[in-house]
Amino acid sequence: MNAARAQVEPIVGRYLNLELLGRPHRLYVEEAGQGIPLLCLHTAGSDTRQWRGMMNDAELLRDFRVIAFDMPWHGKSSPPAGWQSEAYRLTASDYSAMTLAVADALALDKPVVMGCSIGGRIALVFAIECPERFRAIIGLQSGATIDPYYELTWLHHPSVHGGEASAAYVSGLMAPTSPATERWETLWHYMQGGPGIFKGDLYFYRGADGDIRERLAGIDTKRCPLYLLTGEYDYSVSPQDTQLAADRIAGVKFSVMPRLGHFPMSENPALFLSYLKPVLAEIKGRG
Amino acid sequence: MTRYSFWAKVRPAMTLPLDVLAQRAKGDGLLARFGRDLDLALIVGDGDLDWLVEIERGVVARVTRGPLIMPRSDLRMRAASETWARFLEPVPPPGYHDLFAMRRYRRIQIEGDIRLMSAYLFYIKRLFELLRPREAGA
Numbered sequence: 001m002n003a004a005r006a007q008v009e010p011i012v013g014r015y016l017n018l019e020l021l022g023r024p025h026r027l028y029v030e031e032a033g034q035g036i037p038l039l040c041l042h043t044a045g046s047d048t049r050q051w052r053g054m055m056n057d058a059e060l061l062r063d064f065r066v067i068a069f070d071m072p073w074h075g076k077s078s079p080p081a082g083w084q085s086e087a088y089r090l091t092a093s094d095y096s097a098m099t100l101a102v103a104d105a106l107a108l109d110k111p112v113v114m115g116c117s118i119g120g121r122i123a124l125v126f127a128i129e130c131p132e133r134f135r136a137i138i139g140l141q142s143g144a145t146i147d148p149y150y151e152l153t154w155l156h157h158p159s160v161h162g163g164e165a166s167a168a169y170v171s172g173l174m175a176p177t178s179p180a181t182e183r184w185e186t187l188w189h190y191m192q193g194g195p196g197i198f199k200g201d202l203y204f205y206r207g208a209d210g211d212i213r214e215r216l217a218g219i220d221t222k223r224c225p226l227y228l229l230t231g232e233y234d235y236s237v238s239p240q241d242t243q244l245a246a247d248r249i250a251g252v253k254f255s256v257m258p259r260l261g262h263f264p265m266s267e268n269p270a271l272f273l274s275y276l277k278p279v280l281a282e283i284k285g286r287g
Numbered sequence: 288m289t290r291y292s293f294w295a296k297v298r299p300a301m302t303l304p305l306d307v308l309a310q311r312a313k314g315d316g317l318l319a320r321f322g323r324d325l326d327l328a329l330i331v332g333d334g335d336l337d338w339l340v341e342i343e344r345g346v347v348a349r350v351t352r353g354p355l356i357m358p359r360s361d362l363r364m365r366a367a368s369e370t371w372a373r374f375l376e377p378v379p380p381p382g383y384h385d386l387f388a389m390r391r392y393r394r395i396q397i398e399g400d401i402r403l404m405s406a407y408l409f410y411i412k413r414l415f416e417l418l419r420p421r422e423a424g425a
Contacts, residue, residue: 149391154405161406164321168408172385176378233381235391 011055013076018105020072020080020098027102028076029069033061036135036284037111039103040068041119043141043263044090044205045166045198046189047075050116053269060273063284067111069102071095073197088200092209095122100133112283114138117237117262118205120228121212124245128215131224136283138276139228141262143237144213144245146206156196163191166198173262175233178271186266213248221251225286227279228252231260253279302368302375303418305331305338305350311417312347319345321409329411330358332365332396340414347414362399362411370394375419386412 013030020027030048032055040051048068055066070077073088099122103111112135115123120142127137150169154160167190174183190198204210219226226249230242239256246254257264257275264272312318322345329340337353339360351358366374366389373383382392389395397404404411 147391150387151401154402157402157405159406160402165405165408168405168412169387171409171412172387176384233384233388235382235385235388238381 009052009056010058010061011052015076016069016102016105018101020101021094023080025072025080026078027069027072029067029102029106030055031065031067032056033063033065035063035065037106037108038064038066038280039099039108039111039113040066040265041099041113041115041122042068042071042074043117043119044201045074045170045193046186046266047071047077047193049075049189050186050263050266053265053273054276057269057273060277060280064112064280067106067108071098073194073200079194088194088196090118090201090204092122092125092204092212095204096125096129099126100130103133110135112136112138112280114140116140116265118201118210120237121205121210124212124216124219127219127221127224127226127249128212131220134224136225136227136286138279139226139242140264141230141234141237141242142228142245143241144216144248145211146236146241148206149235152199152202152206155199155202162195162198163193166193167191170236170262173234173236174267175231175259175261177259178261178267182267182269186263189266213245216245216248219249219252221249225283226252228254229257229264229275229279230254231257231262231264233259233261236262302371303331303333303338305333305340305418306352308340308350308414308417309347312414315413315417317413318410321407321413322346325407325410327362327403327407327411328358328360329414330355330360330363330365332363333371334368337365345410360399362397362404364395364397366395374415377420386415 010032011030016027016029042050047070051068073079120139123137123139124142155166156162167187171187228242228246230239232239246252325342325345327342331338337355339351339355339358341349373379382388
């Protein structure tokens with residue numbers, strides 16, 4: 001092996017032990033960069049690797065400390081003790097409480113929060129419930145609800161490989177123009193997801209608990225700026241779906257990202273950054 | 288009452304080039320990886336025309352053009368020819384670019400053994416991708 005060609009990425013990962021929802025947890029957290037804290041939330045059934053492009057962008061890392069954590073049960077974070085006798089089901093209140101607890105444990109000072117898909121939904125919940133906690137909120141593929149178009153049974157069933165099924169179910173959500181290497185990297189993360197975890201995340205996403213349509217009018221973007229960006233090829237949260245949400249929020253800034261789908265930061269990091277950087281520059285400019 | 292005419296059913300218009308599927312599927316690495324142990328009788332509806340695609344041990348064994356007479360099938364996927372035409376574009380527009388995208392917008396009818404479809408969805412999606420012009424000879 002040619003050691004001179006090997007490169008170490010700027011990403012540093014550590015484990016955080018803390019209490020979440022009244023139980024001890026061991027979470028994997030990684031970060032890169034310095035400056036304004038930017039807390040990133042991955043999609044349902046995946047993990048922090050989705051943010052690898054951002055965490056390797058030297059220009060971005062000069063001004064932003066990019067932080068991401070694997071939710072409990074995801075990636076390199078453990079499920080809580082006793083998991084073998086439980087069914088994993090995410091709820092809006094648990095998701096919100098866990099994210100805020102991690103931000104507190106890391107002593108983040110008014111971070112920017114950016115979430116994608118379920119993370120984009122919880123970003124809207126933050127805008128409703130606790131905008132003062134954040135410098136700005138960015139929702140990727142954010143919608144207030146979802147139009148169910150497939151049956152969840154087979155995502156977690158003993159006769160079907162849940163990882164391959166979950167990956168195949170979400171595979172079309174990416175733009176056909178996104179690079180094959182990045183698309184298949186994104187799908188690999190899904191294939192590695194723990195059994196039943198993607199389905200458990202969708203409990204929040206598709207259930208009544210996560211339907212926030214009637215709460216959107218309560219968002220005050222003067223208390224915290226809110227940006228929504230949606231890839232045009234996403235049919236889970238389509239640009240029209242985000243537009244329906246944006247229509248109910250005064251002062252929101254919504255834009256469509258051409259040639260991207262449901263996993264913008266992971267399916268085509270370079271293109272995504274070209275859409276995101278002007279937003280981050282505006283946030284930085286606000287001081 | 289309209290009088291039934293089998294002549295009208297002999298050569299309906301078709302969009303999907305399923306007659307070349309078996310040839311294009313040969314040697315495809317993705318089908319080989321995700322088609323382990325797959326036996327599947329798949330009916331593909333292209334407008335008024337049905338095709339029967341028979342997969343044996345992961346290999347496209349037979350493709351039969353309709354009209355089909357009481358075929359046995361595990362899975363049926365049917366869409367209008369106009370929908371398939373947009374699906375086949377080299378860079379298909381959003382909403383037509385994937386079987387599930389078409390499903391979300393109710394442009395495709397999917398019925399049958401959904402467990403089998405879920406277990407082999409990468410394989411099934413790949414079959415349809417191979418019908419795109421850019422995949423010819425690939």
